[in-house]
Amino acid sequence: MGILDSIQSLAGQAGAAAQGDQAKIAGGFIEALSAHPEGITGILQTLKSNGLGDHVGAWAAGQAQTATPEQIQQGLGSTGLIEKTAEKAGVSSSVVTSALAIILPMVIQHFAPNGESASPGSFSGLAQQVLGKLL
DSSP: OOHHHHHHHHHHHTOHHHHHHHHHHHHHHHHHHHHSTTHHHHHHHHHIIIIIHHHHHHHHTTOOOOOOHHHHHHHHTTTSHHHHHHHHHTSOHHHHHHHHHHHHHHHHHHHSGGGSOOOHHHHHHHHHHHHHHHO
16 A cells, blocks of 8 residues: 555545545645655654654654654644644644644655655655645
8 A cells, every 4th residue: 555545544534524634634744845945854854853763763664653743743843844734734733733643654654764765756746646636
């Protein structure tokens, strides 16, 4: 199962009412991340420097280490990604942090295997696919 399938599956699991929000959050996050000046590499560094290095390592290795919305806020709070995603999705920041606790490990596993960012072109291609199908 590819990452796009996983994101769509998460949206489907949320139920009819929440499905739209989950899809919008996933699409909004990928759009915000693809426009982020430092890209996924900068996000990896920020997460590591904000105390989530163990999480990043586990996610990059494909391990299912959970993160709380509070940890996501701690890890990404300084990047502006949470606020940009909330704005794009039309939901609150707290809804975004809850969803990113699920989505972020998949994004890192797929686009930062072994803790190193994948090629920018592959991330850009995913962003176009997600935005085309979810938004």
